[in-house]
Amino acid sequence: MTVDRRRASAALTGLLLGLLGLLAGPASPARAHAAxxxxxxxxxxxxxxxxxxxxxxxxxxxxxxxxxxxxxxxxxxxxxxxxxxxxxxxxxxxxxxxxxxxxxxxxxxxxxxxxxxxxxxxxxxxxxxxxxxxxxxxxxxVDPVVRALIPVGKYLGYAGLVLLVGPVLVLALLWPHRLSRTGPARLVWTGVGLVLAGTVLGLWLQAPYTTGSGLFDVSGGDLQAVLGSTFGAVMLVRLGVIAAAAFLLRPLLRGDGGESKADLALLGVLGVAALATWPLTGHPTASPVAGVSVVVDAIHLAAMAVWLGGLVMLTGFLLRHANEGELGAILPIWSRWAATAVAALITAGVVQALIEVASFENLFETTYGQLILAKVGLAAVVIAMAAFSRKLVRSRSAETGPRTLRRVVLAELAVTAIVLGVTAALVQIPPPRTAEAAETGATSSTITQTVSDSRVSLQVDVFPATVGNNSLHLYAYTPDNKPLPVVEWTATAALPSKGIEPIEVPLLRITDFHAIGDIALPMAGEWTFKFTVRTSEIDQSTLTVKAKIS
Structure with missing residues (x-):
């Protein structure tokens, strides 16, 4: 094996191993994205x-x-x-x-x-x-083994796309006729196998993941439930599309001219359909603008697969085997492809980040936003490398041009592997919009407090615990938790820290021991509620509750 071939093989192996580590490492544990x-x-x-x-x-x-x-x-x-x-x-x-x-x-x-x-x-x-x-x-x-294997399944799918989409495009549109297609064909079939393996593994793991059982504690009913779900339907479509594409790939990979323009066009349609299955099983489906998010995420994924897969073909085969004339024709075209893919990555990434992050502060205050910033920084490094590559392409008449270009492309692959690792971590982390929904729900929930003296135990419910229109529910019990009939209820609400004097709250008696009232609390802060509960002509209790309203 030549030095160049050993370097290329080592680079490709390093890329895949690096992706595996990055995908499996940051993504544990997988967390729910609804609240x-x-x-x-x-x-x-x-x-x-x-x-x-x-x-x-x-x-x-x-x-x-x-x-x-x-x-x-x-x-x-x-x-x-x-x-x-x-x-x-x-x-x-x-x-x-x-x-x-x-x-x-x-x-x-x-x-x-x-x-x-x-x-x-x-x-x-x-x-x-x-x-x-x-x-x-x-x-x-979630079973820890299942949790650890989920990012592995995602890695297999991403790696398969890289080895499938980019190489197929290069073979269909840029590959010199005189060069053997044996090596690229192995690469493409590896990509097909990885996508199929990742999909099958994902279907199996979804059963114990959703039920909370062990890896091999999966029943036929569990698998049937997964296959009958939206997730299962999308994954079955992916299997079918990849299987159909495999038949159309055979003439292209043989290079005997048996592929037709119609076959290539159909292959492109199948490729688009396959790419769409990834966003249909992730964050975009739960986005406030799901249609936009699915399309944008598919574009983002396609641009990644074209760019990174093309780089693998460039450094693994073309820069080592194509002659000066062939490279002179191929490299300018590839340079434009790469520039287009980078532009698509940036545009789609920005749009998706704006949807998921929800606010500028979340870029800095949440793990999801910080990973977005890390991804942007790494993308800037790769763009700088790509710009240098374009410069080398334009001046590649120099003897050291191809060798330097190979080194730059290998560096691009290495940094892009890290970008993909960050992307995989993002798939497993709840976006800020989900966290905000959970926080809003928690903030808007009922405040329940119980205060008592020797005669009465009073439960007070205030909801929602936010500024605006609020409801009070009062329940009176004896000290031993039996309903206590109340003759008369009175209530006031005050916010001393903001100079708001006590406001009377009209109360409506619902049962002997239950009353309700409505009030519009105008400001946030710690409100003081005073309740007078008269249980007979001579017996009454005055109780105080403090509740934080946001």
Whole structure:
């Protein structure tokens, strides 16, 4: 083996190993990209009567997993009945009638729009709190082996695209007729195999990933559920498209002139269809502008595959085997391709970042935004290298031109491998818009506090906990948590830190021990609520609650 060939082989091997490390390293653990933003009954609240259903509201649409949603009664028995229903981001769980007093546990595990599982628990109480029923934390976890293999599957797909898309374009449009296609053909078939392997592995892993089971604890029903989901349908389309493309690739890879323009055109259509399957199983499907995000992400991925795959062909074969005349014709064309791919990468990346980051501050204050900035910096380095390459192409008459160009291209491959690693990490990290949705949901949730004296225990619910129109729910209990009839309710709200004097809150009696009121809180801050509860002609209690309104 010649020195140049050894260097090229080492560079390609290093690129793939580097990608594997970068894809597997930063991406663990895979995290859910939807958030529970509200529930009814609210988390940690006490309701006077047992509800007939529990409603969970998520930041994006979700799909149900059979047997992974339940409500446990205070005695540990199942309180839910029938099958839960999902409509967009809302999940409704029907409950049995006549629920007992005490604390209930709601546990859920669903699949978010971007194919990641969302799991968690919450409690609510009927009449009074009690020791909540327990559920193993393992039921909400992802098996560590499954979690570690997920980025490996993504790596196989990305590496396969690089070895498939760029080389096929070079063979179809730039490859000299006199050169053998044996080496590039092996590269392309390797790419096909990697995409197929990554897809099959992704389908298998999705079953234990969504159910929380082990790698080999997958039943036929679990696989059937995955294949029947949106994720499974998209992955099956990818398998079909790649298999069809493999038949059309054979004449091109043989180089016997058997491929027709119609075959090449159909191959291009199949390539576009295959590229679209990646964004359809990731962040773009859950974007506020899903159609735009899917198209932009597909363009981003295609530009990456063309650019990086073309660089592999350039440094692995053309710069070593093509003669001066052939390189003189090929390199200027490739230089324009590379410039176009870089422009597409930048434009698509900026658009997608604007959608996912949501605000300028998130670029610096979130892990997702910081990785975007790192990616931009690395892209700037690669663009500088590409500009130098174009300069060498224009002046390649010098004896050292091809050798220097090979070194620059190898450096481009190395830095681009890091860029791809950052991209893979971004796939596994919730975007800021999801985090903001979760934070907004948490901020807007009910504030529940209980205050008491020797005569009365008063539960106060304030919702939402934000400036605007707010509701108060008051529940009166005896010190031993029995409903306490109230003769008269009065309430005021004040914000001393901003000079707002007590404002009277009109209250409406709903039951003997339950009253509600409405008030428009005009400013954020720690509000002071005072409640007077008169339980007889001579007995009354005045209780104070402080609640932070944002």
């Amino acid at each position: 529970l933003v509200a529930s009814d009954p609210g988390a940690n609240t006490i309701v006077p009567d047992a509800p007939n259903r529990v409603t969970l509201t998520f930041s994006e649409s979700v799909q149900l997993i059979a047997g992974k949603i339940q409500v446990l009664a205070p005695d540990g028995s199942r309180a839910d009945q029938g099958e839960p229903q999902a409509a967009g981001g809302t999940v409704t769980i029907p409950l049995r009638s006549g629920g007992a007093r005490g604390t209930y546990l709601v546990s859920y595990r669903v699949v978010s729009a971007d194919s990641h599982p969302v799991a968690g628990t919450l409690t609510y109480s009927v009449g009074a709190t009690s020791t909540p029923p327990s559920e193993s934390d393992a039921a909400q976890a």
